[in-house]
Amino acid sequence: MGAETVHALREVSLEIQKGEYVAIMGPSGSGKSTLMNLLGCLDTPTGGSYELNGLRVSEMNDNQLAEIRNREIGFIFQTFNLLPRSDALRNVELPLIYAGVSPAQRRQTALATLASVGLADRVHHKPNEMSGGQRQRVAVARALVNHPSILLADEPTGNLDSKTGAEIMALFENLSSRGHTIIVVTHEEGVARQSRRILRIRDGLIASDELVRK
Amino acid sequence: MNFFTELREGLSISWGAIRANKLRSGLTTLGIVIGIVTVTLMGTAIQGLNGSFLKSVSSIGADVLFVDRASWFIHSAQEWFASRKRPALTLATADALEKQLTLAAAVAPVAQDNATVKYKKRHSAGVPIVGTTENYQITSGLTVASGRFLTAGECRGGRPVCVMGADAATNLFLNEPPVGQKITIGPHQFEVVGVLEKLGGFAADGGVDDQVIIPLPQYTQAIEDDPSYEIQVKISRLDQMDDAREELRTVLRRLRHLAPEAPDNFAINQQDQFLELFHQVAGTIGVVGLFITGLSLFVGGIGIMNIMFVSVAERTREIGVRKAIGAKRRTILLQFLIEAACICLLGGGIALAIAWPATLLLNKVMPATLSPMIAGLALLVAMLTGVVSGFLPAWRAARMNPVDALRNE
Numbered sequence A: 001m002g003a004e005t006v007h008a009l010r011e012v013s014l015e016i017q018k019g020e021y022v023a024i025m026g027p028s029g030s031g032k033s034t035l036m037n038l039l040g041c042l043d044t045p046t047g048g049s050y051e052l053n054g055l056r057v058s059e060m061n062d063n064q065l066a067e068i069r070n071r072e073i074g075f076i077f078q079t080f081n082l083l084p085r086s087d088a089l090r091n092v093e094l095p096l097i098y099a100g101v102s103p104a105q106r107r108q109t110a111l112a113t114l115a116s117v118g119l120a121d122r123v124h125h126k127p128n129e130m131s132g133g134q135r136q137r138v139a140v141a142r143a144l145v146n147h148p149s150i151l152l153a154d155e156p157t158g159n160l161d162s163k164t165g166a167e168i169m170a171l172f173e174n175l176s177s178r179g180h181t182i183i184v185v186t187h188e189e190g191v192a193r194q195s196r197r198i199l200r201i202r203d204g205l206i207a208s209d210e211l212v213r214k
Numbered sequence B: 001m002n003f004f005t006e007l008r009e010g011l012s013i014s015w016g017a018i019r020a021n022k023l024r025s026g027l028t029t030l031g032i033v034i035g036i037v038t039v040t041l042m043g044t045a046i047q048g049l050n051g052s053f054l055k056s057v058s059s060i061g062a063d064v065l066f067v068d069r070a071s072w073f074i075h076s077a078q079e080w081f082a083s084r085k086r087p088a089l090t091l092a093t094a095d096a097l098e099k100q101l102t103l104a105a106a107v108a109p110v111a112q113d114n115a116t117v118k119y120k121k122r123h124s125a126g127v128p129i130v131g132t133t134e135n136y137q138i139t140s141g142l143t144v145a146s147g148r149f150l151t152a153g154e155c156r157g158g159r160p161v162c163v164m165g166a167d168a169a170t171n172l173f174l175n176e177p178p179v180g181q182k183i184t185i186g187p188h189q190f191e192v193v194g195v196l197e198k199l200g201g202f203a204a205d206g207g208v209d210d211q212v213i214i215p216l217p218q219y220t221q222a223i224e225d226d227p228s229y230e231i232q233v234k235i236s237r238l239d240q241m242d243d244a245r246e247e248l249r250t251v252l253r254r255l256r257h258l259a260p261e262a263p264d265n266f267a268i269n270q271q272d273q274f275l276e277l278f279h280q281v282a283g284t285i286g287v288v289g290l291f292i293t294g295l296s297l298f299v300g301g302i303g304i305m306n307i308m309f310v311s312v313a314e315r316t317r318e319i320g321v322r323k324a325i326g327a328k329r330r331t332i333l334l335q336f337l338i339e340a341a342c343i344c345l346l347g348g349g350i351a352l353a354i355a356w357p358a359t360l361l362l363n364k365v366m367p368a369t370l371s372p373m374i375a376g377l378a379l380l381v382a383m384l385t386g387v388v389s390g391f392l393p394a395w396r397a398a399r400m401n402p403v404d405a406l407r408n409e
Helices: A033-037 A062-072 A088-099 A103-116 A133-144 A164-177 A189-193 B005-019 B024-058 B079-082 B091-100 B166-173 B216-222 B237-257 B269-313 B317-323 B329-362 B370-400 B400-406
Strands: A021-025 A073-076 A152-154 A179-185 A196-203 A205-211 B063-067 B104-119 B121-134 B146-148 B161-164 B182-185 B188-196 B213-216 B229-237 B267-270
Touching: A021 A033, A021 A189, A033 A152, A033 A179, A062 A073, A062 A088, A062 A179, A062 B317, A062 B329, A073 A133, A073 B317, A088 A133, A088 B317, A103 A133, A133 A152, A133 A164, A152 A164, A152 B063, A152 B104, A164 A179, A179 A189, B005 B024, B005 B329, B024 B269, B024 B329, B024 B370, B063 B237, B091 B104, B091 B229, B091 B237, B104 B166, B121 B166, B121 B216, B161 B166, B161 B182, B166 B188, B182 B213, B188 B216, B213 B216, B229 B237, B237 B267, B267 B269, B269 B329, B269 B370, B317 B329, B317 B400, B329 B370
Parallel strands: A021 A179, A021 A196, A073 A152, A152 A179, B121 B213, B161 B188
Antiparallel strands: A196 A205, B063 B229, B063 B267, B104 B121, B104 B182, B104 B229, B146 B188, B161 B213, B182 B188
16 A cells, blocks of 8 residues: 555546447556446546446446446456355346346346346356356346446456357357447457457557457 | 335345354354343343332322331431330320311221231231221222221221231132131131232232231230331322321321420321332332343344454455445445344344243242333344444445455455
């Protein structure tokens, strides 16, 4: 804890359109985690502004941020971050609970979302009764269930073997083709290559911003 | 999300958390259980004592003045010796009071001593025998359960009859009907003409319930020929209590030819003094008792706070995930508050399940009942303990930064 203030990001100016599939790359310490936290409304910038769907997120308080995260962001974490004591259904229902959806409605929505990621037969399994790939699918379902504006994935394949990793990336591809906005933070070139646009961050600055040719 | 949904979700989450840590929750609950049990028993005992004392005191009546040689409350040895030298109260005084008092409804001279009472082959020793007049029924506020009370004629010297207190009657007659039977007190036989209604409480122990009441002339023949009397004076109207007391004092002083500067050589006693002293004592017992027992609840509360801090620390990551997904501060705060309150309510419930039979046991030694009010109060106190001691940990959880919480391993 030094007295010196370190700016993890400086002069980052960035615009992402609805429906884009963007990868953010950079070595550790580059500031990509900070950028992800800002984009995910987990944190607010000390300077500058962030607008999401026309809402000025940078000026919001804690509770407003929580509401925005609930409505606009779907998180997918490297370590899945499912609630260990709750089954898949309950995990997927969670965002709906915080959104105030009625029990019958949220059960129906959660079941449909689980089915859409191919887990219709695993709804009552707890995280420790599922494989890594299945867990990440639950996490994707949880991220999708509230129809957020952005799917924000932080190293989504980091804890998966290459085969299940590829499955998750295929799922992302599918979601992207159905119009979801996806932002993937990764340091794997192969993962980033599957997106349409790659942002490279170095020392708190955007080093490059290029479209992927396929 | 509205408050009701939050409450329900909080309940289901905390129930899961409590079940996931059964041993830990159980041990933590133990502190609360002990605290609530002791507080409940204390409260029950105080309430029981109060209730039964008030019942027996009020059965004698707040509107009765008791003229005695000595005050009921003697504060020093000198006072006691001085009161021993005072002239005894006589029947003549009682008669004079009856004639001269204008604010009194009834005057009854009362003499009392213990004696053995026999019926057939059974006998009770140490029974309080009361020699008095028909007015005793009025001054002591007695209700006859069967038969009748002494009549004026009997009290002027007529027949050897007696009225028995409820317990005195059951002890001697068991299940036989006493009215019409003859009992032996000392060398004399007395016909039982009535049995009093049971008062219970403190009256059961040496009080009216145990007494055998006989006419005064019979008393002086059978028990003691020169008894020391107490004169009971019932006031017509309770709101004239002070005037009546003053009148009584004036008449007594005149009867005894006391010079204006001479101190009273008699004492006028009153229920209030009893009540006052009792309230003082009971109040002190109550405060000290509740403080000591409350201390154990406090210790239990600290246990809850401790375990809630552990619970919050353990679930930092979960808190991070919940916040990332959209849980607000209030939601997280409520979740942990409910968890703490649930542990404590559980403890309160267990405590009541222990305190209830314990009260029944206690009731054999002293008057005690677990009233619904105390039970409800105990649960409320348990819940409050949970909420209060859970607040700090819950507040810490609610204020966590989601980024830091998610990074927690």
